[in-house]
Structure formats: C-alpha cells, structure tokens
Amino acid sequence: MHQHEAEDCVRLVPIFQALDPNDVAQVAKLVRDRQYAAGETLFAAGTAADALMIIAHGQVKVTQTLASGREQLLRVLGPGEFDGEAVLFTPSERTTSGVALTQVVVCTISRQDFQQLLKKTPALALNMLNSLGERVVQLEAQTTAANVASVSERLAGYLVETSAALGQAHFTLPLQKKDLAAYLGTTPETVSRKLAAFERDGLIKQNGRSQITILDSDDLSLVE
Amino acid sequence: MHQHEAEDCVRLVPIFQALDPNDVAQVAKLVRDRQYAAGETLFAAGTAADALMIIAHGQVKVTQTLASGREQLLRVLGPGEFDGEAVLFTPSERTTSGVALTQVVVCTISRQDFQQLLKKTPALALNMLNSLGERVVQLEAQTTAANVASVSERLAGYLVETSAALGQAHFTLPLQKKDLAAYLGTTPETVSRKLAAFERDGLIKQNGRSQITILDSDDLSLVE
DNA sequence: CCGCTAACTTGATGCAAATCAAGTTGGTTC
DNA sequence: GAACCAACTTGATTTGCATCAAGTTAGCGG
Numbered sequence: 001m002h003q004h005e006a007e008d009c010v011r012l013v014p015i016f017q018a019l020d021p022n023d024v025a026q027v028a029k030l031v032r033d034r035q036y037a038a039g040e041t042l043f044a045a046g047t048a049a050d051a052l053m054i055i056a057h058g059q060v061k062v063t064q065t066l067a068s069g070r071e072q073l074l075r076v077l078g079p080g081e082f083d084g085e086a087v088l089f090t091p092s093e094r095t096t097s098g099v100a101l102t103q104v105v106v107c108t109i110s111r112q113d114f115q116q117l118l119k120k121t122p123a124l125a126l127n128m129l130n131s132l133g134e135r136v137v138q139l140e141a142q143t144t145a146a147n148v149a150s151v152s153e154r155l156a157g158y159l160v161e162t163s164a165a166l167g168q169a170h171f172t173l174p175l176q177k178k179d180l181a182a183y184l185g186t187t188p189e190t191v192s193r194k195l196a197a198f199e200r201d202g203l204i205k206q207n208g209r210s211q212i213t214i215l216d217s218d219d220l221s222l223v224e
Numbered sequence: 225m226h227q228h229e230a231e232d233c234v235r236l237v238p239i240f241q242a243l244d245p246n247d248v249a250q251v252a253k254l255v256r257d258r259q260y261a262a263g264e265t266l267f268a269a270g271t272a273a274d275a276l277m278i279i280a281h282g283q284v285k286v287t288q289t290l291a292s293g294r295e296q297l298l299r300v301l302g303p304g305e306f307d308g309e310a311v312l313f314t315p316s317e318r319t320t321s322g323v324a325l326t327q328v329v330v331c332t333i334s335r336q337d338f339q340q341l342l343k344k345t346p347a348l349a350l351n352m353l354n355s356l357g358e359r360v361v362q363l364e365a366q367t368t369a370a371n372v373a374s375v376s377e378r379l380a381g382y383l384v385e386t387s388a389a390l391g392q393a394h395f396t397l398p399l400q401k402k403d404l405a406a407y408l409g410t411t412p413e414t415v416s417r418k419l420a421a422f423e424r425d426g427l428i429k430q431n432g433r434s435q436i437t438i439l440d441s442d443d444l445s446l447v448e
Numbered sequence: 449c450c451g452c453t454a455a456c457t458t459g460a461t462g463c464a465a466a467t468c469a470a471g472t473t474g475g476t477t478c
Numbered sequence: 479g480a481a482c483c484a485a486c487t488t489g490a491t492t493t494g495c496a497t498c499a500a501g502t503t504a505g506c507g508g
Binding site: 064068070071072074084085086089095096118122125126128129130132133134135136137139140141142143144145146147149153184185224 | 320352370373409
C-alpha cells in the first residue's frame with residue numbers, strides 16, 4: 001500500500017511527467033509517504049523547510065499569518081500539487097503553514113534528495129520552472145485582484161472560475177465560507193451577504209450551506 | 225559600446241552567476257541590447273511573450289491592469305533583475321506591462337534561444353528556479369499584506385523595508401507617490417495623508433517632496 | 449527667470465465593508 | 479434522537495478609505 005502511494009505521487013505529479021522511466025524509478029525510491037487527518041498541521045511557518053511535500057490524496061490549505069494575527073489563505077493544494085518554493089533554497093524557514101482540510105496522503109522528498117535530483121535531472125528542473133512560473137502569474141493576478149477589485153468582484157470571479165474548473169454550473173463549494181473569506185481577504189459575514197445579494201439578483205442559486213448553481217455566468221462576470 | 229552592454233547583462237545578472245566561462249560566452253552571443261527613454265513601454269500585456277528582458281541600467285515598473293481600468297504596480301525592476309515568467313512557457317501572452325521609469329538599457333534574449341539555453345545549461349535552470357522561488361515568496365507576502373493589512377501598515381512596512389534595503393534612515397523615495405500608491409493598492413491622496421500623519425506622530429520627517437527620514441523605526445513597524 | 453503643467457496636498461463627503469451583536473442551522477457525538 | 483458546538487446568517491453601527499473638489503508646489507522648457 002505504501003509502495004502504491006509513492007508510485008501515485010510520481011505518476012500524478014505534473015513536475016514528474018515526461019521524465020524518462022529511468023528517472024521515474026529513481027524518484028520513487030526517494031519518496032516517503034505520510035498520512036494526516038483533517039485539521040492536522042503538515043508544516044508550520046517558522047520551521048525548517050526540510051522537505052518537498054506533494055499531495056497524493058485530499059486537500060491542504062496553505063496560509064500566511066501576519067503579526068496582527070489575521071490570516072490569509074494563499075491557496076488550496078489538491079492531488080498532484082505541491083508546496084514548494086521553500087525547498088529550493090539553501091536551508092531556510094517556511095513562510096507559510098499547511099493544514100489538512102480533509103484526510104490527506106502526502107509524499108515527501110527531503111530537501112537534500114530533491115536538490116540532488118534536480119541537478120541530475122535537467123528535465124525535472126524545467127518542469128519545475130514551468131510550474132513555478134504559472135504560480136507567479138497566478139499570484140500576480142491574486143495580488144492585483146486584492147488591491148484593485150471589490151469583494152463582490154473577487155467573489156464573483158471565484159465562483160465563475162470554480163465553476164469553470166469543475167466544468168459544471170452546479171457545484172459544492174470546495175471551501176467553508178470561513179476559509180473562502182480568508183482566501184478572498186474578507187469576512188464570513190460579507191461572503192454570506194454577497195452571496196445572498198447574488199441570489200436576489202438572480203445570478204446564482206444557493207442550496208443548503210454549500211451548494212451553488214450559477215444561473216447567469218455572463219452577468220456574474222460583470223459584477224462590480 | 226553595444227558589446228559592452230551585453231557583457232554587463234551577463235555579468236550583472238544573478239541568474240548567470242556561477243556559470244562556467246564557457247557558458248557565459250555562449251549567453252553573451254545570444255543577447256541583444258536595447259535602449260528606452262523614460263516613459264516608453266518595453267512590453268505590453270496581451271502581446272506575445274517572445275523575449276526575456278534583463279535590465280542593465282535604469283528602472284522599469286511592471287504593472288497589471290484590471291478590466292475596470294485600475295492599475296496595480298507589481299514591482300520595480302532594477303539593474304540585474306528581469307521580467308521573466310512569461311518566457312518560460314510555450315508561446316503565450318504577457319499578463320503584465322513594463323514601462324521605463326528612467327532611461328533604461330535592457331538586454332534581451334529571444335524565448336527560443338533562452339529555452340534552448342536552459343536545456344543545455346542545467347546550472348542556469350537551477351539559478352532561475354531560485355530566483356523564481358524568491359519571487360513567489362515575495363508575492364505571497366505582498367498578497368497577504370494587501371488582503372490583511374491596513375494602508376498605514378503597508379505604507380509603514382514599505383518605508384521600513386526601503387530604508388533597510390538602502391541601509392540608511394534618510395533616503396529619497398525611489399517612486400513617485402502616484403506609483404507608490406499604485407504599488408500599495410491605494411490612492412495618492414491617502415499616501416499623502418498617511419505620511420503627514422506619521423510625521424505628526426514623530427515617526428518620520430519629510431523634506432521636500434520625496435525625502436524621508438525615519439525617526440522611530442520601531443514604532444513605525446508597530447503602526448496599525 | 450517666468451510660465452506652464454504634472455504631481456502633490458488638504459478638505460469635505462459618501463460608501464463599501466469591517467465590526468459587534470444576536471440569533472439560526474446543520475452536522476457530529478454519545 | 480437529543481444535545482452540543484462550530485459554522486453560518488442577518489441586522490445595526492462604525493470606520494477607513496475612495497472619491498470629488500479646490501488649491502499649492504516643484505520642476506522643466508523656453
């Protein structure tokens with residue numbers, strides 16, 4: 001079973017894709033896997049960044065907390081995604097924390113092993129560059145949105161994107177509203193109110209606490 | 225002179241550091257350099273990302289603009305820094321725009337050449353990974369600050385960081401207040417008022433339009 | 449050195465969203 | 479299935495900041 005998870009990681013993860021079978025075998029040997037229950041902490045800000053963590057199953061929220069105590073949800077990692085940047089540097093501290101949202105299986109590679117691997121496997125470094133480049137583009141968009149767009153715009157954008165990513169107009173919110181608020185840089189109260197307003201305007205329909213149906217994707221995209 | 229600039233780029237840029245002389249020579253051959261006057265556009269969002277641009281001299285502001293027309297200043301590139309991520313992908317569009325703040329000399333490498341170079345020069349890929357990793361960490365901090373901190377906190381943080389980076393309590397703001405406002409996600413009016421407030425509280429002293437002296441760095445860091 | 453203009457400052461007003469407060473709901477545990 | 483508790487909702491109030499408006503400066507070209 002454990003063996004199985006390790007292979008899953010290597011197979012699942014985009015950065016290991018298109019490596020030759022030889023390399024893949026090498027990688028699999030270095031991988032250790034580990035389980036966490038929902039709510040458990042996978043890594044904490046301020047601790048040593050000593051391993052690369054790749055999600056095999058489940059979801060992990062990555063947050064950053066300011067001195068003031070307010071917390072920003074930076075992203076949610078799903079299967080195949082990894083927490084990342086910290087491992088690339090010479091021994092350094094993590095700047096973010098990761099908490100399991102569901103039961104989670106992660107595959108880990110120690111920083112040392114991973115850096116060795118990078119040197120020996122140029123194709124891996126290129127894959128990694130692509131992955132980080134995409135992340136930069138996404139973060140730039142997130143920063144811009146946070147500074148420049150209203151809460152309604154950001155929420156509407158989130159709904160449209162989520163719906164598009166899942167390929168359906170009707171879906172279950174992948175986050176609690178509390179977490180969604182932290183992601184959008186607002187409060188649960190405001191998320192609640194804005195969703196109610198969208199519903200009043202006939203843009204969406206809410207069912208229960210976390211079911212959303214998008215009725216008018218076009219107008220939702222135009223919300224300001 | 226042109227030859228000179230090309231060498232400058234290769235010598236100056238962190239990502240080319242620690243390459244062996246052989247590689248460096250190779251890189252220099254691929255580099256073209258180009259000049260821009262203050263205010264000129266180096267690249268625009270929506271156009272093809274066909275070249276990597278490295279700043280040899282001067283400063284370039286990188287911005288992202290929302291449909292609403294409001295503009296976010298993402299960063300200011302100085303000598304040795306580069307605009308980057310876009311070049312890594314298969315042909316794609318730029319998501320950001322770059323405008324010269326001063327007279328600027330940039331060195332460019334075509335995307336094709338650069339990608340070839342990456343494949344042939346593993347050390348370069350590793351340097352690039354480090355550089356992008358740092359950028360991710362910095363962007364995460366910027367996103368968190370934008371969502372979670374007040375304008376006063378962000379401005380105070382900016383002053384403290386800038387002062388620290390320059391190594392002196394007295395300095396000239398490297399940006400116009402208009403641009404500083406765009407960077408912090410606020411308006412020039414608010415920047416003006418907050419600085420006046422800091423001065424009233426004895427935290428800083430302003431001289432002329434852009435001279436700042438930090439009087440109490442500790443208390444400035446505690447502003448909320 | 450004068451005049452022009454963009455950058456900036458200062459003041460008055462309005463509004464979006466945070467905060468505070470008091471319920472209500474739904475899921476989980478025993 | 480009753481009781482509990484976190485998550486959520488809805489309402490009232492406050493507030494930080496944007497916006498609008500009217501000056502004031504500083505730098506630059508002539």
